[in-house]
Amino acid sequence: MPELPEVEVVREGLARYVAGRTIRAADVLHPRAVRRHPGGPVDFARLLAGAVVEQVRRRGKYLWLPLSTGSVLVGHLGMSGQLLVQPASAADGRHLRVRLHFRDDGPQLRFVDQRTFGGLAVAPATGPGGLPAELAHIAPDPLDPELDDTAFAAALRRRRTNVKRALLDQTLISGVGNIYADEALWRARLHYARPTETLPRPSAIRLLAALREVMTAALAVGGTSFDALYVNVNGESGYFERGLEVYGRAGRPCRRCGTPIRRDPFMNRSSYTCPACQPLPRRAHW
DNA sequence: TTACTGACCTGCACGC
């Protein structure tokens, strides 16, 4: 599933293959893919025609491409979205949702999304640095130099919830999803149900360091791919699945202490912990 | 204001 490292790999690919090119036309093949664009598919295509892609930027799991028209193309991969750079001659995949043609008649940019949780939109660049208003509520991510460790620790401790729910809240810290939340908690030896208000500041700082560590390691090998749902712009998988310590390893021994990894239901998803390394706190917040 | 829940969505694995 695309979290920060996977989205960053896609951003790098788009910067290499799409930046500087002029969009000739956009085909919207599934209206749900542009549901966050208020004007609908026709308006979406109209705003893109003739625009030059100037840059490719990212905040958390969102991508945004500043355009020569003063607007930005905002994208989110959701659960299964892919942005692929493919030659025009390549066959349309079953889940192709949006296709961008370029004036140079070179490779197309294709938005492919099996579960249609992701989407694209064109928005005015209104915020600082051209940040679209749609992304104003998204906090800096662990790899963003703007993220202040002390401020993050304070904000985390002000919450009245458990630590994993807080990590998944993109208004507190962005780019963290289920996989890297579990991996960072394991590295920081914290249980997901630990109430945020009981977390000492050094533990909060340690958790942030663990997030940076695991995300940097994942980024170095192209992110985490469990199946064909996450690939880079060239359709290639990442290799960090081999580096996962707890996620998806229920029943297998913890690589630190040998205790079988446990899987619990959490927020309609799963949480993976080592019961020995990450003991349940005396006061848990479910 | 803040925290929480359910809906959205599709393909796959599994049991019967």
Place this chain on the structure above:
DNA sequence: TGCGTGCAGGTCAGTA
């Protein structure tokens, strides 16, 4: 073989 069910999970609107 075919059907039903559960699961995967990021985001956001609605609710408490």
